[in-house]
Amino acid sequence: MAGLFSKRDLNVLALSDRDDLLALLRGALDAAGPDSVERPGLERAVALVAGAPAMSPAELRGRWARERIEAAGVEVKADSVVAIKALRKAxxxxxxxxxxxLTKDAAAVER
Structure with missing residues (x-):
């Protein structure tokens, strides 16, 4: 099946492991004894992750694209030829x- 899909068929999928991370931290917190030196840090980590807003797929894609565009030293603007070129080079x-x-998603994301 090699060659069956062209570049235009490529979709960008944004994944977030926030829920998995939260479950992992909660499991570690449950396993920590009440007098464990790790407990305060785990409690803080659970609170931070639980309080972090869940991002939409567009926000995740935008942050991902923004990081790559800015790493190239290019200003992030929707439909910017320079930004598009930097993203495709990266x-x-x-x-x-x-x-x-992706440049549109990146431009819509606040830093």
Whole structure:
């Protein structure tokens, strides 16, 4: 099946492991004894992760794209040819359409 899909068929999927991380931290907290020196740190970590807002897929994609564009020293602007070029240079497998959409997501994300 090699070659069956072209670059234009590439989709960017945004994943968040926030819920898995929270479950892992809660499990560690449950396993820590009441007098454990780790307990205060685990309690703080659970509170931080639980209080962090869940991001939408567009926000996750935007942050991912923004990091790559800014790493190239380019200003993040929607539909910017320079930003699109920087993103495609950083991630050569991206199609032009995907890069254009990602620059829009990146521009919509507040830093």
């Amino acid at each position: 991630e050569p497998e991206l199609s032009l359409l995907a890069a254009v959409n």
